Amino acid sequence: MVEHSQILKTNDFLSYRTLIWRRFRKNRMGIIALVILGIFYFSAVFAEYFAPYDHKEIQIHRRHVPPQKIYYNLSDGLYVHGLITTKNPKTLELEYKKNSNKTFPVWFLSWDLKGNFKLLHSEGPMHLLGTDRMGRDLLSRIIHGSRVSLTVGIIGVLISILLGSILGTLSGYLGGWIDHLLQRLIEIVSSFPPIPLWMALGAALPATWTSIETYFAITIILSIISWGGLAREVRGKVLVYREQDYTLAALSAGASNWYIISRHLLPGCYSHIIVIGTLAIPFMILSETALSFLGLGIRPPMTSWGVLLEEAQRVTVLLHYPWLLFPAAPVLIIVIAFNFLGDALRDAADPYS
Amino acid sequence: MADHLNFKEAHQKLIMIRYIIYRLLVSIPTLLAISIIGFGIIQLPEGDFLDRKIQELEEMYGDSSSLAQIEGLRDRYGLDEPMWKQYFTWISGFVVGDFGESFEYEQEVNRLIWDRLLFTIMIALGSLLFTYIVAIPVGIIAATHQYRLADNLLSFLSFIGMSLPGFLVALGLMVFVFNSFQIPLFGLFSAQYEGAPWSWDKFLDLLKHLWIPVVVVGLNGTAGLMRIMRANLLDVLGQQFVLTARAKGLRELTVVIRHAARIAINPLISILGMSLPNILSGATIVSIVLGLPTIGPLLLRSLITEDIYLASTLLLMFSLLLIIGNIIADILLAWADPRIRFDK
Secondary structure (H helix, E strand, O other): OOOHHHOOOHHHOOOHHHHHHHHHHOOHHHHHHHHHHHHHHHHHHOHHHHOOOOOOOOOHHHOOOOOOOOEEEOOOEEEEEEEEEEEOOOOOOEEEEEEEEEEEEEEEEEEOOOOOEEEEEEOOOOOOOOEOOOOOEHHHHHHHHHHHHHHHHHHHHHHHHHHHHHHHHHHHHHOHHHHHHHHHHHHHHHHOOHHHHHHHHHHHOOOOOOHHHHHHHHHHHHHHHHHHHHHHHHHHHHHHHHOOHHHHHHHHOOOOHHHHHHHHHHHHHHHHHHHHHHHHHHHHHHHHHHHHHOOOOOOOOOOOHHHHHHOOOOHHHHHHOHHHHOOHHHHHHHHHHHHHHHHHHHHHHOOOO | OHHHHHHHHHHHHHHHHHHHHHHHHHHHHHHHHHHHHHHHHHOOOOOOHHHHHHHHHHHHHOOOOOHHHHHHHHHHHOOOOOHHHHHHHHHHOHHHOOOOEOOOOOOEHHHHHHHHHHHHHHHHHHHHHHHHHHHHHHHHHHHHOOOOHHHHHHHHHHHHHHHOOHHHHHHHHHHHHHHHHOOOOOOOOOHHHOOOOOOHHHHHHHHHHHHHHHHHHHHHHHHHHHHHHHHHHHHHHOOHHHHHHHHHOOOHHHHHHHHHHHHHHHHHHHOHHHHHHHHHHHHHHHHHHHOOOOHHHHHHHHHHHOOHHHHHHHHHHHHHHHHHHHHHHHHHHHHHOOOOOOOO
16 A cells, blocks of 8 residues: 555655755855845845935045045044035145044934935934035935846847847757857847947947837846857757757647747746846946947936946056045956856756856 | 979969959058048048147136147148048058158158057067967867866966956056055056167067067967867867878877877968957057057047047058958968868
8 A cells, every 4th residue: 555655746856946946045155145136136126225325426625535444432422523624725635634523424324314214324424435526425426326226137138039039049050041040130139249239339329219218228238248159059959959859849839939949948048048138238338438438328317337337447547546446346346256157057957068 | 304393383473463462453442441440530520630639738727828829730731622532632641651741740641550550560460379378288288188177277267367357457557566566567668768870789678568568469369279179189089080190109199299289280370360450450459458559548648639641641541451461361271271272
């Protein structure tokens, strides 16, 4: 007599997704990367609350303030010092010194003077990363800029994935002249060196477009080049799957082409697509940063890390105000995090490759 | 017997030559398509070169009295003609090596870009060499010391190297060098050699300045390549014949370098071609930041000012470099891997 517990039920098997997640969990760097990325994206969504200042607020009297420190002592709690501003007669630039007599308390998780709820704020000057040439707080600009920088990559990759997997599947499955045409097209697109193409397209964006329109145009521009590689890989896989027995079985059972593509061919490529997509995101983020750095990308009033770095382009500027290079730090962290994530995903999804 | 072998070798060589010719021929329609697309894209921004020039002059001097004079240039430059006519004017000069004239610099395009093209190729080749010369030994070291300090350190550095955007490294380097040595790091030559005719000393000076862009551009690729080399070598070291070689009593060094590494390097040669677009693009941005006389800064400027013939020629040259690089890479791949043959 067979015991009830010996009969395997269908939900005793772990799904493919659960298996991947379990393998992913073992990779410590991947988990750390996931957490870091989660923090960044979370602060991008809630930028208004995390940023101490309004990123658009111009303070001419606080141009080029060097980074300030927050102090702590037992009696006053967190506080910042005021600033004494002097104008250097030779360079006509403002210079700042710490005003040891005046202190302002720093409030944590409360409402500031304008009624906005903030993580950290103070009445006095609290520019943790300094200010730029128009007196805008750099930390706030970085946090707001992360909205654009982080999402451009994702949207661009989504477009690439969509284009690449659909066209690649069609090319591999249908074969014939469609395949040849698409292959030629991919070859032409890939023969275009990416940066010059982006520069050309970026320069082509009409000056009259709003920032949002340029934003979407930039994401499309970024995805134009990359879909080719994905299409080629998907096509390769589809070519293999097409000859498998299950495809033949489905065909003879009367399945439509679309059914076979969506139910059999594409799912086999999912893991590959996900990994390629995850590794493409940092590439897109870097590309947007590079484009904006050259002045061809995102336009004000939108900010991205690339736009922030554009102001730090000239060596003379950097020598006097080196803190303007700070936006490079989040770029680096994000790219490294995505690389680790992609690595971990690749190990989890396809441990044999 | 010997004759039979010679015939086979000669046959292979013939096939190889046929393949090269085939690739070159096939690339011509691709280049044609690229030239058309590029020409079109460049003209996308509203207005044309002269409109921009007028606007610039108005902003600078606030006077439009020379308007008529500039408008007269419009005829001479042929800016009013339909795009296809401009395109044909441009293309028809190719046969004699005339790529049109730059409006901005008022010189013939080929004179303008020749030197710069040379420098770009030098930087690209230099970066490629640097990448491989550094990545292969480093990868070997990392693989042979797997999971020990050397490996962890090198892997960590490689991750950072892969993630650093090139232009940032260039910027950081400029600031650092300026702070430490008080030398501005601009250009490819010291002041004395700028416009001087070529000489051995000038060449040495060039090399002295060249290493900076080469290192900056090559950094990304080096990091990635090192990881691949390490992974490959680890795979190879796990195979049976390595065990046999060790059991035979060969020295570890011989086993690793003479036997294992040689096999591990093979895939690296095949991806040589794939790294070319990245190197060219990286070189473009880095040279813009460092202000080098290569085609990068020229391209940026010509795109912004809509100097159509210059910009189109530059785009074309870029694509040409890429395609030739890919062909060379495919040939290297075939040469390195005896399994690939080209007969249909």
